[in-house]
Amino acid sequence: RKEVEQDPGPFNVPEGATVAFNCTYSNSASQSFFWYRQDCRKEPKLLMSVYSSGNEDGRFTAQLNRASQYISLLIRDSKLSDSATYLCVLHGDSSYKLIFGSGTRLLVRP
Amino acid sequence: GAVVSQHPSRVICKSGTSVKIECRSLDFQATTMFWYRQFPKQSLMLMATSNEGSKATYEQGVEKDKFLINHASLTLSTLTVTSAHPEDSSFYICSATPGGGPSSTTQYFGPGTRLTVL
Numbered sequence: 072r073k074e075v076e077q078d079p080g081p082f083n084v085p086e087g088a089t090v091a092f093n094c095t096y097s098n099s100a101s102q103s104f105f106w107y108r109q110d111c112r113k114e115p116k117l118l119m120s121v122y123s124s125g126n127e128d129g130r131f132t133a134q135l136n137r138a139s140q141y142i143s144l145l146i147r148d149s150k151l152s153d154s155a156t157y158l159c160v161l162h163g164d165s166s167y168k169l170i171f172g173s174g175t176r177l178l179v180r181p
Numbered sequence: 182g183a184v185v186s187q188h189p190s191r192v193i194c195k196s197g198t199s200v201k202i203e204c205r206s207l208d209f210q211a212t213t214m215f216w217y218r219q220f221p222k223q224s225l226m227l228m229a230t231s232n233e234g235s236k237a238t239y240e241q242g243v244e245k246d247k248f249l250i251n252h253a254s255l256t257l258s259t260l261t262v263t264s265a266h267p268e269d270s271s272f273y274i275c276s277a278t279p280g281g282g283p284s285s286t287t288q289y290f291g292p293g294t295r296l297t298v299l
Contacts (some may be wrong), residue, residue, distance in 0.1 A: 112272070
């Protein structure tokens with residue numbers, strides 16, 4: 072079983088739509104969770120950290136469910152510029168290592 | 182924010198040659214640097230963790246004699262792909278962290294190097 076699993080998509084949505092991605096992880100000892108964004112042929116960039124209480128950054132809301140071992144990202148009022156691959160990432164139990172999911176691709180159409 | 186550079190951004194080489202990729206932290210000292218590889222439509226896979234002044238720690242399945250890592254200073258780590266073959270063609274990305282404990286675990290990514298081996 073992969074350590075981090077994501078639906079590869081693509082999710083094809085119109086501008087202004089709300090879209091949600093989920094990610095599941097297998098290691099219950101994982102301590103830190105993140106969503107990264109990766110544009111085609113570019114490096115990943117941190118979008119936001121994910122906290123147990125849930126957190127929001129503008130149009131983006133992240134949630135963590137430790138009991139079910141999944142993380143979600145909600146994007147409201149999608150923009151064309153949101154088109155990218157969204158990577159679910161977590162830290163291992165006691166190291167600086169980042170473990171990446173294979174990403175969910177989002178396409179926002181006009 | 183912290184900036185990490187990589188050079189070259191793109192390289193095309195013949196099979197059997199060696200290729201060196203540099204990763205530099207431009208405005209901070211990087212105690213630890215990481216090297217990742219990403220094949221098309223796949224996730225970033227950690228290849229090795231490099232600490233300044235010591236030997237790199239390689240992930241399972243990564244050949245240390247083929248992927249030579251040198252982290253001779255706090256701002257520079259290099260990855261040399263020796264005797265490259267077409268299957269080594271990939272997107273190589275480094276990241277750097279200032280280290281210093283749990284509060285400094287943020288990784289700053291370089292822009293990546295796209296390697297094509299003919």
